[in-house]
Amino acid sequence: MAKHGKISDAVIRRLPKYYRYLGDLLKNGVNRVSSNELSRLTGFTASQIRQDLNNFGGFGQQGYGYDAKNLREEIGKILGINKKYKVIIVGAGNIGQAVANYAGFYEEGFEVMALFDKNPKVLGLKIRDHEIKDMDELPQFIQEHHIDMGVICTPKEVSQEIADILTSNGIKAIWNFAPTDIRVGNDVAIENVHMNESLYTLAYYYKSKQETK
Amino acid sequence: MAKHGKISDAVIRRLPKYYRYLGDLLKNGVNRVSSNELSRLTGFTASQIRQDLNNFGGFGQQGYGYDAKNLREEIGKILGINKKYKVIIVGAGNIGQAVANYAGFYEEGFEVMALFDKNPKVLGLKIRDHEIKDMDELPQFIQEHHIDMGVICTPKEVSQEIADILTSNGIKAIWNFAPTDIRVGNDVAIENVHMNESLYTLAYYYKSKQETK
DNA sequence: TAGATTGTTAATCGATTAACAATC
DNA sequence: TAGATTGTTAATCGATTAACAATC
Numbered sequence: 001m002a003k004h005g006k007i008s009d010a011v012i013r014r015l016p017k018y019y020r021y022l023g024d025l026l027k028n029g030v031n032r033v034s035s036n037e038l039s040r041l042t043g044f045t046a047s048q049i050r051q052d053l054n055n056f057g058g059f060g061q062q063g064y065g066y067d068a069k070n071l072r073e074e075i076g077k078i079l080g081i082n083k084k085y086k087v088i089i090v091g092a093g094n095i096g097q098a099v100a101n102y103a104g105f106y107e108e109g110f111e112v113m114a115l116f117d118k119n120p121k122v123l124g125l126k127i128r129d130h131e132i133k134d135m136d137e138l139p140q141f142i143q144e145h146h147i148d149m150g151v152i153c154t155p156k157e158v159s160q161e162i163a164d165i166l167t168s169n170g171i172k173a174i175w176n177f178a179p180t181d182i183r184v185g186n187d188v189a190i191e192n193v194h195m196n197e198s199l200y201t202l203a204y205y206y207k208s209k210q211e212t213k
Numbered sequence: 214m215a216k217h218g219k220i221s222d223a224v225i226r227r228l229p230k231y232y233r234y235l236g237d238l239l240k241n242g243v244n245r246v247s248s249n250e251l252s253r254l255t256g257f258t259a260s261q262i263r264q265d266l267n268n269f270g271g272f273g274q275q276g277y278g279y280d281a282k283n284l285r286e287e288i289g290k291i292l293g294i295n296k297k298y299k300v301i302i303v304g305a306g307n308i309g310q311a312v313a314n315y316a317g318f319y320e321e322g323f324e325v326m327a328l329f330d331k332n333p334k335v336l337g338l339k340i341r342d343h344e345i346k347d348m349d350e351l352p353q354f355i356q357e358h359h360i361d362m363g364v365i366c367t368p369k370e371v372s373q374e375i376a377d378i379l380t381s382n383g384i385k386a387i388w389n390f391a392p393t394d395i396r397v398g399n400d401v402a403i404e405n406v407h408m409n410e411s412l413y414t415l416a417y418y419y420k421s422k423q424e425t426k
Numbered sequence: 427t428a429g430a431t432t433g434t435t436a437a438t439c440g441a442t443t444a445a446c447a448a449t450c
Numbered sequence: 451t452a453g454a455t456t457g458t459t460a461a462t463c464g465a466t467t468a469a470c471a472a473t474c
Contacts, residue, residue: 202402
């Protein structure tokens with residue numbers, strides 16, 4: 001496998017889409033796929049797909065195409081979703097509970113270990129077998145259970161503060177749902193989700209289409 | 214204002230970020246901002262910010278910078294979030310309820326009119342003053358209330374089918390949280406959120422950082 | 427073998443950055 | 451006015467697409 005140097009973010013963000021469509025194909029009993037067929041499914045050009053994949057090595061075979069199962073596994077390995085991750089969720093409101101209940105999450109090895117909140121009313125409530133714990137227990141829990149990833153579902157006012165607690169106790173990956181840009185050190189992976197921005201973008205395209213009628 | 218031709222998606226997706234940071238500045242009593250200061254906040258280059266804004270007209274003043282309040286309003290207009298939108302949510306599970314309860318949503322003029330589900334157990338339950346209605350009532354409700362936007366929070370198996378119902382009753386904007394790519398006609402704006410893909414991307418960067426240690 | 431389709435290089439396109447004249 | 455900072459053009463950079471030789 002070609003040892004990949006600096007891969008652009010755009011490439012990385014296309015990989016999960018390949019992964020998903022390959023899963024769909026396998027579910028439909030399709031074992032073999034060409035870049036052309038993947039192009040039809042994903043909407044990316046066949047050329048781009050081959051370029052993307054060849055950043056990580058030659059997974060295909062000339063004259064044949066790609067083995068769907070093998071390609072999916074390889075992409076899974078590249079993305080790092082062939083491993084188990086121990087996850088905690090901070091903020092057990094609507095979004096926190098939605099994440100905790102989301103099944104697709106578990107299927108790919110992301111294991112929710114606990115939820116945390118500071119609202120006494122929800123402490124002790126159970127979400128999918130997980131008792132909601134008090135925020136005070138956060139540092140100890142992270143260290144004892146070797147947590148890999150923290151999901152921040154708190155109000156934006158405290159999100160950075162929570163992130164600091166998570167990282168100072170050794171967490172190296174943060175999935176942030178608060179509508180802010182959380183800042184972390186260079187050794188920590190951060191994904192700011194920003195549903196707001198997604199909605200505003202939708203509003204823009206909606207408006208554009210209305211205007212061109 | 215320069216009548217904007219074809220603006221790239223990348224530009225559009227930066228606008229909400231400007232909008233948000235301008236709001237923060239105003240809240241802190243800052244009325245004036247330079248592209249340089251916006252660069253510091255957003256992480257984009259000052260040059261890029263000026264380019265982006267000048268796609269839509271000259272909102273600044275040489276030697277001074279931008280009036281934060283005015284610029285924010287102009288970006289709001291460009292995005293189309295200066296209007297009210299009537300929204301329905303289809304699928305009243307965790308994600309649907311989270312969206313319905315999300316306050317930031319209301320503040321910018323997106324008004325949730327109703328939630329729909331087909332699970333008899335949740336019918337009649339109230340989420341933020343909205344009774345959960347039966348899916349059967351969907352077409353009539355959309356037409357009677359002139360709904361602008363539909364949020365799809367159903368399982369992926371039925372998401373496309375729901376989208377078809379929405380669009381055939383006149384909805385022109387769909388915000389999709391099911392982990393699929395919903396296909397719609399050219400007159401409909403669609404935003405596929407894909408939290409899965411966001412998570413996988415995070416896994417990739419987490420893994421990369423671990424490896425370079 | 428002939429046909430198909432990848433892997434990979436080269437060409438193109440578009441987006442970002444740099445530079446600076448305009449001007450407040 | 452002098453200083454600051456935009457608006458805008460030109461240069462650069464990177465990403466996408468096209469093309470085709472390699473090869474299964």
